[in-house]
Amino acid sequence: MPLTRRKIDFLEALIELYDKNKAPVHYVDVANSMGISKWTAYDMLTELEELGYVQSEYYIDEDKSLGRSILVYTPKESAYDVVNKSSTHEWNTVKEMLLNVIKKNDNTISVDDFINEKKTALKPLKFCAYALTTLLLQIKTLDVATVESIKNSINITGSEAPVMLFIGIVIGFYIDYHLVSESRKVFDKVNIFHKYIKELSSNDKTLLNNFFKESLLYI
Structure with a gap:
């Protein structure tokens, strides 16, 4: 099933941040770049992961107190294919x-x-x-x-x-x-x-x- 324009917009935002920082992206950063709530970004990225376009992992930020882990996302090759075609x-x-x-x-x-x-x-x-x-x-x-x-x-x-x-x-x-x-x-x-x-x-x-x-x- 083809992705909606909304989902492609999320993939574009994720890829742009990932390519710029050369590192997995926190869903809050995606939210900030798109001007939406962090929960909306989290829900959409979770859905895109289920569809096989992104991969999530927990990252320990050493600069954070207590070394608390954060959830970050990486675009897969299929995400690039969709965005490039679009x-x-x-x-x-x-x-x-x-x-x-x-x-x-x-x-x-x-x-x-x-x-x-x-x-x-x-x-x-x-x-x-x-x-x-x-x-x-x-x-x-x-x-x-x-x-x-x-x-x-x-x-x-x-x-x-x-x-x-x-x-x-x-x-x-x-x-x-x-x-x-x-x-x-x-x-x-x-x-x-x-x-x-x-x-x-x-x-x-x-x-x-x-x-x-x-x-x-x-x-």
Whole structure:
């Protein structure tokens, strides 16, 4: 039976904490990361263990008084498989949607709309793709010669370098054509973009660059 979105969210939270700390994760830490009660986290992780996706054990924390044991969880390989499959499906759906937005020149989409989504949806790769789409739509409003100049200035190689070069070029044009107050708003969004792009894995950087290359075909 396929896992519900809720269960996959728990696996994602557990894996993120496990990979970050390189150690089994206490259910309270999962609760804190998801903004839920510790008992809800405990119940869900117990259920996921019964389904064979996580493994629990008692750990003696030497820093704690009396050496009291705590219950910690480790994601199994099957958990990674589920999360990776879910992430791939989600990314392909988002990518196709954004490419259609660019093709149709639908400027109703904005980073503001995305930021206003629930916090759990604000994943680095998805945010960066939304931000790029917003700026790609922006340059489509410029004259043909300027657009071609921007495209020819971008060397599509490396990791995130072409994307960052594009961001810098577009911001320069944006400042030239808009009021200072509007440029300030753009800078705020670019600062967020920089924060999230640093959190991307090598695979996510490749996915973002491939999306960027493909999207340029419709500019």
